[in-house]
Amino acid sequence: MAMMAVITALFMAWAIGANDSAKAVGTAVGSGVIGFKRGVLLIGVFTTLGVLLGGAGVSGTVARLAGNMTTAQVGLVLFSAASAVTLASLWGRPISTTQSVIGGLVGAALALGLPVDWWTVGKIVSAWVLSPLVSALFAIAVYRIYKPVLRRIKCLRNLELTQKWLVFTASAFSAFNLGANELSNVAGLMEGAGIDGPFKLILALTLAFGALTFSYEVMMTVGRDISPLGPTSAFSSQFGASLAVSAANLIGLPVSSGQAIVGSISGLGLYKGEHVNLRLLAGIVKGWVIAPLFAGAISYFLVTALA
Structure with missing residues (x-):
């Protein structure tokens, strides 16, 4: 059972890299400041630092939502979320x-008849609604x-160099947050299952x-298609x-870096009067x-059928 949880946690970490890494370096790659492979290297370094140094509060919040779930049930939650x-x-x-x-956790809890901490869920959902607006x-x-x-x-070369370094710094900061928030969701669930330590590095x-x-x-999609992005x-x-x-990390709320970056790109584009792809x-x-909803439904079905 522990092995199944480990495999699904790795699947979830891979899925985060496939989707959420775009929100950390998408603006830098999409605007042409750094190349794709350098963006991936930046992700690897700073996400590792984030999950090791900055994710304690988020891990604790997610672990509380897992409640009394077994290792196998946590594995089904992660599989459902990673599939979505x-x-x-x-x-x-x-x-x-x-x-x-979070949707997978709630679905599993309902399937098992476990109490759901709706107060915590409500706070998290409120943060999801507010984060794009605050980011903008x-x-x-x-x-x-x-x-x-x-x-x-005044010097054009100094201007270009300054812009590139600032974009790089902002992307590194965002990649750190990706480790401290999104990846810490997975780390928190695995900690609750008794799997900790070096496993964060593997994730x-x-x-x-x-x-x-x-x-x-x-x-x-993030760096090019929502709204045109120059270095500034x-x-x-x-x-x-x-x-x-x-x-959000400071107060231990697991929010979405994706919602944050989409909110900031579209909000700034509207403020500048530039085209924003509303569709x-x-x-x-x-x-x-x-x-x-999809992750919760899959989790509910799997837990009901297999757990």
Whole structure:
């Protein structure tokens, strides 16, 4: 049973890499600041640091929602969530792995007749609703501060170098948050099953492999298709989203970096009067609603049939 939980946890980490890594480096790759392979390397390094150093609060929240589930039941939850995320990645859409995990947990708890901590679930759902809005406000604020500073740099080479390093820094910050939040959802469930220690490192490496093998389409959706991104917009969007996710990490709420970056890109695009692909945006939001419901339904069915 423990082996099944380990395999499904690795599947979930791979699925996070395939989908959520786009939200960490999608703006940098989509705007042409860094290449795809360098983006994957950045993901591998900073996601590892995030899950090892910054995920304690989120892990604890998710572990509480798992309640009295067995290791096998946790494995079924992770399989359900990973399946939902993989389908979204095949579709090229950024969805929330956090929502999928929480949806799977609630579905399993209902199937087992276990009490659901609806207060905690309510707080998490509220954070999901607020994070895109807060991220958009942060992105606009960063842009308004950042743009005048850039205008003072007269040397074109220095300007380009400054922009590239700032975009790189914002992406590294976001990748750290990916480890501290989304990957810590998986780590928290495995800790509850008694699997800890070096396993976090294995999860981080598996996430990086998911980013390398399957994330390109989602990365282009985030970094190119929602709204046009230059280096200035890329930095402002990425840094604004990272600030919002960091605030959630500090209070131990598992939010979606995907919702944060989509909110910041679209919010900043509207603020600047640029084209925002509203049809694509509507499809992404629909995926945010479907993902936890789909993961919850699959989890409910599997737990009822097998657990």
